[in-house]
Amino acid sequence: MIKLPKIDDKATKKAVEKALYRYRDYLVTLPMFLMPKVTPSYSLVPPSNTNAFHSSTEDAAIERIQYIEERDSYLESIHEAVNTLKDIEREIIIKKYLQHDASYDPLIWAELGVGRSKFYVIKSEAMLRLAFALKIEVYKNKG
Numbered sequence: 001m002i003k004l005p006k007i008d009d010k011a012t013k014k015a016v017e018k019a020l021y022r023y024r025d026y027l028v029t030l031p032m033f034l035m036p037k038v039t040p041s042y043s044l045v046p047p048s049n050t051n052a053f054h055s056s057t058e059d060a061a062i063e064r065i066q067y068i069e070e071r072d073s074y075l076e077s078i079h080e081a082v083n084t085l086k087d088i089e090r091e092i093i094i095k096k097y098l099q100h101d102a103s104y105d106p107l108i109w110a111e112l113g114v115g116r117s118k119f120y121v122i123k124s125e126a127m128l129r130l131a132f133a134l135k136i137e138v139y140k141n142k143g
Contacts, residue, residue, distance in 0.1 A: 012131045013124070014103035019134055023078045026071045028100070040070035081133035088112065089126035092119070 023131045066074055082098070089113075091112065109119035131137040 005139040007128070007131075007138045008138045009124075009128070012136070015136045015138055016130045016134070017097070019078070019130075019136060020093070023075065023098060024102075026074060041056045077134065081130050084133045085126055085129055088114075088122055089129065092098045092123050093126050093130065096123070 078098075082093055085093065092108060095108050095111075096105070105119065106116075106122075109116060112119070114122070128137075
């Protein structure tokens, strides 16, 4: 008989929420540290003579491109995972976590016309489906 590991529901839901909050952060922020340095910098150490040339503007451009590629890849993975959900689950996740102005649970269940307990059952199932789609599920230890 094969024993499958058990899912830690609480930890898995936390992991999914963390992933969804990271999604929102990616949507609304472009960190200032990726901007080129505008102020001059002076050093007492003489410059080394190498054939390599790089400026803070080039470094910032490279970092920005890497950041954008990472962000776009992450956003795409979230979109693909959310699109695997049932319609009502997708609607709950989008309204709760992915919109610019996230809504509150009571407003969402009233808008959807479902009861409180039914809403939380659907939301819980959606979180588990997302965890599997994103491959971030957390399993309980045997001990």
